[in-house]
Amino acid sequence: MLKYIIITICVVGFVESFFWELWSNPIIPVREFNGHKVYRVVPETLEQLDVLKWLEADNDLDFWTDAAIYQNVDIMIQKDKVNEILNTFKEYEIQYQVMIEDVETLVAAERHAIENHKPSRRFDEIDWYSYYSYDEIIAWADSLDCGENVDISSQVYGSSSEGRDLKVYKFTNGSSDPNPRPSMWVDGTFHAREWISPATVTYFMNDLCRNPSNTFLNDVDIYVVPIVNPDYEFSTNFLVTWTECGEKQERITIHPLDASVLVYPNRNFEFKFGGNGTSNDKCSNNYRGPNAWSEPEVRSLAEYLISTTNSADWRAYITVHSYGQYILIPYSFDNETFPADFPEMENLATDMESAMKAIHGTPFTVGHSGSILGPTSGCADDWAYEVANITYSYTYELRDTGRFGFLLPAQYIIPTAEETLEGLKYAARFITL
Template sequence: MRLLIIYICIAVWALADAKVSYHGFQMYDVVPKTNLQLRILQEIYKEAKQDEIDFWVPPRGINIPVQISLPPKSELVGTFRLVGMDTRLVIDDVQHYIDQQNKVDLKFSPQGKAAPFNYGEYHNLSAINDWITNITTVYASMTKVIEVGKSFEGRSIRLIQIDTGKVKQKNGFFMEGGIHAREWISPATVIYMTGQMLDRYGIDAKITDIVDSYTWYILPVFNVDGYAYTWTTDRNWRKTRSKHGACYGVDPNRNWDYEWCKEGASKEPCSDTYCGPSAFSEVEVKAVADFISMHKDTIKAFIDFHSYSQLWMTPWGYTKKLPADYEDQNAGAKAACDALQVDYGTKYEHGSIANIIYEASGSSADWTYGAEKIKYSYGVELRDKGKYGFLLPAEEIIPSGKETLEALKALCTYVFHH
């Protein structure tokens, strides 16, 4: 009997750690056309639990599409259509697109000087950490690795500092990727831009100028536990991996200590927008915030890269009211968006977070601007507009990196002169 109990425990443990399959899951566009339909979607959103009903784009208003991933043969599709909502199938098998993300398009596979590293594919956390070590070794004269802290599960949160010694003023620029675990294009884009900033320094005049103009603080993967979990267990995981009752994780972009846990955040631990038991409850968020606070007198700009929707957003997130610096902030965003579309014609919208996507309190951009007075603070939603959502094919990494780097150049110039 004792042996049987041991076998059962092992089986349960193995099942708990088994990789989540999304075979048969489908993603739909659902458009509410009346206030009643919108309220129905909002109620489903409030009750949605992890892994089953998954809102990729939450309900925001009448005639604004919601994107929702549903399990096989979900009755909700019939319900949406019964009450008159426009319902369109976008992804017929979520797992198929997950599998496709790890296929490499060799024509978009430039190798950097640091070590063999394919910027045109997605990489797990171990490979990214190897790349950080390699690239800072090759460019040791102008880079260093800083561990800003440890994650809940004990992983190192590693930041790259770039400083050529030619910074014209006390200027710092902080950018981060991967605060939401499943948004793989975010770390991939940040990594590509960092690689270009180092490999093209001294070759490309504009890159040389922006690298010389700032001390750069670049955090490729913020939410290291969550990101690792998307590779080992659940590709669609969003939050951190701390434990809260029967559920895991906090939304690390609702956990910052500025207008914490108000509009656009949930107090329900199982929600994907759970704000946590308190502001800065997540060790990852607190570690990054402490680092930024230590350098707030020099950091002139901050970008938190996300996906998806193609938006370059300014504070505020917690309210639709606009801050005093909005005109300058939005002018910087416009300069970035104008430059971004040159290479591939990709169009981004710009404006405040609450007004062009949804209200979201306790966000990084609100905290850096509101609490730390970093005027040019942004949240950026990268490719695409919803065709692939979080499952953007690897062949789009390089184009995303190229166009976003052009946007970054334009923003750097704007911020430097303002």
């Protein structure tokens, strides 16, 4: 059967593993991806939407954003596919524009920045001028000393698919109050390609620890998971493999961070599992898994939140993703169903956006997730609101709006983290009122 096994190099596998493995395996050969482009299209008819969904299923393309009617859809196209796909766009009158002219240019620049930055720091140091691996982030978090004003503690709440610790860090003023205190949960790194997520969440952790003006910690406990899914640390595979999917050969991208190489973690929560915006096709980027909770990273997070309701009065849940610059409010599973608390949730989201925009002028679109991005089911924020009963549940989608997409250069880490910090701190203060 060897003749049916094809191995090809693709920027998807490369960008999702290269930066995380470069530090631990510097002898990995350099790959080049000259000519790979990212295009943006906006389907304006159901026929155009069907064409995009067909392209997603039947071509060697990487959809950076989900295909939805009247929404921006960003697609990475390999060099040898560009003309073919553009002809399809023209045939169906799908308007398109180039967002990234050459993916390799951005990849090479980031690789160079990482290589130059590594010798200047200790393994357990983070300075937010570069992106870091799971081992480096956990080593740094475990070494945090917040002094006398803030008590930081950590707990292993589960194990990943490859046996790595799933760790949550709790920040408090050290109060011995026996009653459950108002609590906020913040997590990052559901997905490998969202490098800005762990960088931003660790920046938030550092501020909680070092900034004496965070008096809200007198009244609220904050739980932070910098890396929900750590298994990108395991993979050194930059390739895209081919396997049998149904009756035909289909592409399966190796996602080092994902709990399995197939399942999309943010489609694996039990609430509305298997609904809109998911697929039971193992070849789909929206493959939801064989059943709800099939991924230990997802299951362990949910079990921890539910198990701590006697010690934590959960009032806010914020999961940090990229990209697009959104503050998304449940529900995600449908574009017409709104939570009962939507007006209050929208008010807080609007205030968080104002606090974030005030830092660098970066705008964020606030609104109902299913309406803005199209329906997606089995998502973390929907589950947090509906099942864990956490009223103020949100998804942050950080910078940018597509100029760099998932390849956001490290020079944008600090400004992105600074503005996100203000939104998170506003939420922390709000839930104590």
